[in-house]
Amino acid sequence: MRESVARLAMHPLIFDFGSFDLGPLEIPLRLPSYGTAMLLGVVLGWLIVRRLGRRVAPEAPWADLYAGLILSGIVGAKLLWALLELPRLLSGATDWRSIVFAGGVWLGAVLGGLVFCWFFFRRHDLAAGRALNVVFTALPLAHVVGRVGCLLAGCCHGAACAMPWAITYTSELAARFAGTPLGVPLHPSPIYEALAELVNFGICASLWRRAEPAPWLVVFTWAGLYGAERFVLEFFRGDVRGGLAGLSTSQWLSAVMVLAAAGWALRRLRPDAASRA
Numbered sequence: 001m002r003e004s005v006a007r008l009a010m011h012p013l014i015f016d017f018g019s020f021d022l023g024p025l026e027i028p029l030r031l032p033s034y035g036t037a038m039l040l041g042v043v044l045g046w047l048i049v050r051r052l053g054r055r056v057a058p059e060a061p062w063a064d065l066y067a068g069l070i071l072s073g074i075v076g077a078k079l080l081w082a083l084l085e086l087p088r089l090l091s092g093a094t095d096w097r098s099i100v101f102a103g104g105v106w107l108g109a110v111l112g113g114l115v116f117c118w119f120f121f122r123r124h125d126l127a128a129g130r131a132l133n134v135v136f137t138a139l140p141l142a143h144v145v146g147r148v149g150c151l152l153a154g155c156c157h158g159a160a161c162a163m164p165w166a167i168t169y170t171s172e173l174a175a176r177f178a179g180t181p182l183g184v185p186l187h188p189s190p191i192y193e194a195l196a197e198l199v200n201f202g203i204c205a206s207l208w209r210r211a212e213p214a215p216w217l218v219v220f221t222w223a224g225l226y227g228a229e230r231f232v233l234e235f236f237r238g239d240v241r242g243g244l245a246g247l248s249t250s251q252w253l254s255a256v257m258v259l260a261a262a263g264w265a266l267r268r269l270r271p272d273a274a275s276r277a
Helices: 003-008 033-056 063-091 097-101 106-124 129-155 170-178 189-206 217-236 249-277
Strands: 013-022 024-031
Touching: 024 033, 024 097, 033 063, 033 129, 063 106, 063 129, 106 129, 129 170, 129 189, 129 217, 189 217, 217 249
Parallel strands: none
Antiparallel strands: 013 024
């Protein structure tokens, strides 16, 4: 079992034909697993956003919104990664090129996308709670595909694991690109997260079953679920990404997400409780 899972995770590149030399320009002829999975996740997310978006606001520029979300998410992911890597950058342990070509931090992508949405909704007079319900329904399923890419590439790897489902990386490319430990059984943390997000998608999608959900309902449902899950999953991660007071940066952000979801839920319940009293 362990060997078969390990072989599945040993493909940072789907194919590699070297590079094509055009004199001063060298074009790599390779297809990375992580980038391919991210592209598939983006396409899948767009199909969901387009379908649900037509139900919410048929006249809204959903293609522009989605494209802006992708670009702002990339920027947010890399900015947060650069912030976390700043001590190593200043000490010379890494360089700007490694930061630029790294995948970034997932929660940074979410934050970057939310900043973009704030400006976009104001400009196009879209109701934020309804539009973000659409986006956050697609988000977990796109994340599932992205985490499969993480497994193949070796990034976001887990801590040492003695369980029978542990995976052992052997690819030098995984070590070079993502700093993945080789020859050590690790928790398949990308799969843990992918399974959690698959459940989250099922819950968020079910909220659309009979009618359009209340504004912000999908957003805070996902935030509460993913925040709690990610807080726990961080204990199984083996990659170092900075932290404070014994908790990782992602755990602090996850705690904020859970508190925000709980606060929103309490605020919604308060008028109902008052009317029953």
